[in-house]
Amino acid sequence: MKSTLVISLNTFREIIRDRILYGLVVFAILLISVSMLLGQLSFAEQIRISMNLGLTAIHLGTVVLSVFVGSTLVTKEIDKKTIMTILARPISRTQFILGKALGLSLVNLVVMSGLSVVLAGVLYFLGADLKPIFLLALVGILLEGMLLLGITLLFSTFSTSIMVVTFTMGVFLIGHWLESMQFFAEKSETVSFIFFQQLISRVFPDLEVFNWRAHAVYSDRVSAEEITYAGLYAFGWFILTIVLTSLIMRKKDFA
Amino acid sequence: MFHLKRNPAYMSLYKLICIGFLYEVPDMDSLPVGLAGKGELYFNGGMSVLKVVDLKKSYRTGFFLTSTEVLKGVSFELEPGTITGFLGGNGAGKTTTMKCLLGLCFPDSGQIEYFGKPGMSSEVKSKIGFLPERPYFYDYLTGEEFLLFYGQLSTNLSRSALKSRISDLLKRVDLSHAKSRLLRGYSKGMLQKVGLAQALIHDPEFVILDEPMSGLDPDGRHSMAQLIEETARQGRSVFFSSHLLHDAQQLCKNLVILAGGQVVYEGATESFLLDMDSGIEVTCFSNGKLERHNFQNNEGVQNFLRTALNEGKVVQAVQPVRRSLEQAFVDKALRAGDRS
Numbered sequence: 001m002k003s004t005l006v007i008s009l010n011t012f013r014e015i016i017r018d019r020i021l022y023g024l025v026v027f028a029i030l031l032i033s034v035s036m037l038l039g040q041l042s043f044a045e046q047i048r049i050s051m052n053l054g055l056t057a058i059h060l061g062t063v064v065l066s067v068f069v070g071s072t073l074v075t076k077e078i079d080k081k082t083i084m085t086i087l088a089r090p091i092s093r094t095q096f097i098l099g100k101a102l103g104l105s106l107v108n109l110v111v112m113s114g115l116s117v118v119l120a121g122v123l124y125f126l127g128a129d130l131k132p133i134f135l136l137a138l139v140g141i142l143l144e145g146m147l148l149l150g151i152t153l154l155f156s157t158f159s160t161s162i163m164v165v166t167f168t169m170g171v172f173l174i175g176h177w178l179e180s181m182q183f184f185a186e187k188s189e190t191v192s193f194i195f196f197q198q199l200i201s202r203v204f205p206d207l208e209v210f211n212w213r214a215h216a217v218y219s220d221r222v223s224a225e226e227i228t229y230a231g232l233y234a235f236g237w238f239i240l241t242i243v244l245t246s247l248i249m250r251k252k253d254f255a
Numbered sequence: 256m257f258h259l260k261r262n263p264a265y266m267s268l269y270k271l272i273c274i275g276f277l278y279e280v281p282d283m284d285s286l287p288v289g290l291a292g293k294g295e296l297y298f299n300g301g302m303s304v305l306k307v308v309d310l311k312k313s314y315r316t317g318f319f320l321t322s323t324e325v326l327k328g329v330s331f332e333l334e335p336g337t338i339t340g341f342l343g344g345n346g347a348g349k350t351t352t353m354k355c356l357l358g359l360c361f362p363d364s365g366q367i368e369y370f371g372k373p374g375m376s377s378e379v380k381s382k383i384g385f386l387p388e389r390p391y392f393y394d395y396l397t398g399e400e401f402l403l404f405y406g407q408l409s410t411n412l413s414r415s416a417l418k419s420r421i422s423d424l425l426k427r428v429d430l431s432h433a434k435s436r437l438l439r440g441y442s443k444g445m446l447q448k449v450g451l452a453q454a455l456i457h458d459p460e461f462v463i464l465d466e467p468m469s470g471l472d473p474d475g476r477h478s479m480a481q482l483i484e485e486t487a488r489q490g491r492s493v494f495f496s497s498h499l500l501h502d503a504q505q506l507c508k509n510l511v512i513l514a515g516g517q518v519v520y521e522g523a524t525e526s527f528l529l530d531m532d533s534g535i536e537v538t539c540f541s542n543g544k545l546e547r548h549n550f551q552n553n554e555g556v557q558n559f560l561r562t563a564l565n566e567g568k569v570v571q572a573v574q575p576v577r578r579s580l581e582q583a584f585v586d587k588a589l590r591a592g593d594r595s
């Protein structure tokens with residue numbers, strides 16, 4: 001447990017000291033500023049537009065961080081051979097993977113909190129009345145980031161960084177299409193399409209489960225059941241992918 | 256809108272997770288290793304630090320994944336509290352052996368025993384220090400942070416105790432001045448030194464060093480040799496591989512020599528050198544020409560000298576031929592090469 005924590009804190013430090021992170025933060029802040037400007041254009045929907053764009057910026061930032069940084073998280077250690085001296089220490093490969101994953105999740109949490117404070121400030125300035133559902137939308141983003149990170153790590157055990165990013169972004173896009181596909185499948189009569197939809201929805205994670213951004217914008221309610229389900233869903237996927245990743249890592253020769 | 260999905264796919268997902276957990280619980284690291292406390296190991300003469308039996312390892316390479324056997328049944332044993340040199344030419348399999356010893360790669364067959372018990376565990380790992388062949392370290396850390404990180408990974412010492420240990424170690428490897436510099440800005444020799452400090456941070460009983468002298472200037476080599484000697488003097492066992500046979504000759508009580516994935520010599524450095532004595536050489540002048548004659552025994556020398564003196568030759572020198580470890584090593588390696 002202690003080793004996992006030590007690894008995760010060091011991973012946190014690794015990412016914080018990397019310039020990539022700052023590029024991403026600048027990008028997200030730019031998007032939030034743009035959202036504020038766009039909000040200014042329309043009088044009626046000002047706050048909604050700003051909140052929507054701002055949450056989208058945070059969502060994309062978290063996804064990019066999880067997928068892009070996640071794809072190099074372990075592969076870089078293997079390529080640069082820094083993993084050798086770590087694994088020669090009293091630490092199991094599972095603990096190592098878990099530590100790396102927790103480190104990036106911690107960065108996600110910190111970066112997102114920072115951006116959220118900025119967005120909340122902007123919205124407050126525009127005169128918005130922020131409700132707890134705003135916070136829930138952020139939690140949803142974090143859960144999705146965690147799920148995607150698990151998938152990224154699993155892919156990175158048998159593929160190169162670029163392919164990992166491609167695959168995981170594929171999972172990301174499909175994950176957000178699943179519900180619309182289901183909508184069309186219910187209306188459709190084409191057997192092959194229905195079969196395809198069924199297949200896809202059983203293999204890929206449904207990422208709309210975590211999407212409470214529209215709820216936040218329109219101040220809709222989200223049931224406790226949905227929140228619990230989303231939490232279990234994210235942790236289930238995360239644990240599954242981390243377990244598979246460490247099973248693969250255990251068999252690996254580091255030569 | 257939203258539907259709670261209770262379909263079979265998710266049930267199987269959770270089952271898989273549970274199976275995963277079951278598989279996870281008996282972790283390799285939690286296997287019991289009934290090792291006695293520290294200190295005891297230094298004095299229980301006879302029990303070896305490390306025993307390797309018939310280690311075999313093949314790599315599959317190339318498009319057709321043809322298998323090449325890199326280790327062809329390596330066996331040796333290390334004496335506690337001594338420095339053992341691990342010699343062998345490029346590609347002999349030294350690094351591969353060390354990686355197998357550390358659990359970084361898995362041998363195809365064979366046994367590895369630490370402190371008299373088979374198998375690797377966290378407890379064993381916490382008694383081993385390792386310096387890799389090339390110092391690949393986290394370059395975004397400062398020297399001090401780097402050592403603190405490794406210290407936290409392998410000991411339960413408090414932060415302040417670790418810090419004082421780190422400043423001691425940095426002094427010993429002569430890097431105190433660079434402790435708050437990022438490793439990115441270290442020279443190769445400095446990395447090598449901080450790497451040694453990393454290997455010693457948790458006060459290990461057994462230290463594995465893969466070519467600790469490579470890339471160091473003569474000064475650096477000297478101080479590395481001193482550090483290795485000092486470590487052994489404190490009762491630690493050191494196992495290091497090297498190309499610099501001169502250093503091995505001076506430092507090592509014992510040698511393990513590898514050639515083509517096989518151990519060609521295991522034993523005392525001294526007897527290896529004696530073994531390699533190849534008789535006596537007589538140098539003399541006759542008719543203005545320098546002559547050299549080799550003899551396998553004293554009788555031959557006596558007879559030669561008698562006739563040589565009678566014939567009016569000028570005897571310049573009579574000396575035993577004691578080849579350097581380097582030459583002996585090349586001979587051994589060549590002979591092993593011929594055999595296979």
Ligand SMILES: Nc1ncnc2c1ncn2[C@@H]1O[C@H](COP(=O)(O)OP(=O)(O)OP(=O)(O)O)[C@@H](O)[C@H]1O
Nearest residue numbers: 255314316325343344345346347348349350351352
């Ligand atoms: N990952 C790998 N894949 C395939 N072959 C490998 C791999 N690592 C090592 N080898 C092969 O194994 C053999 C032994 O390599 P090893 O690194 O153990 O030698 P070494 O004795 O450490 O040599 P050196 O003195 O040059 O460091 C070499 O022939 C090398 O080509």
Ligand SMILES: [Mg+2]
Nearest residue numbers: 349350351388
């Ligand atoms: Mg080597």
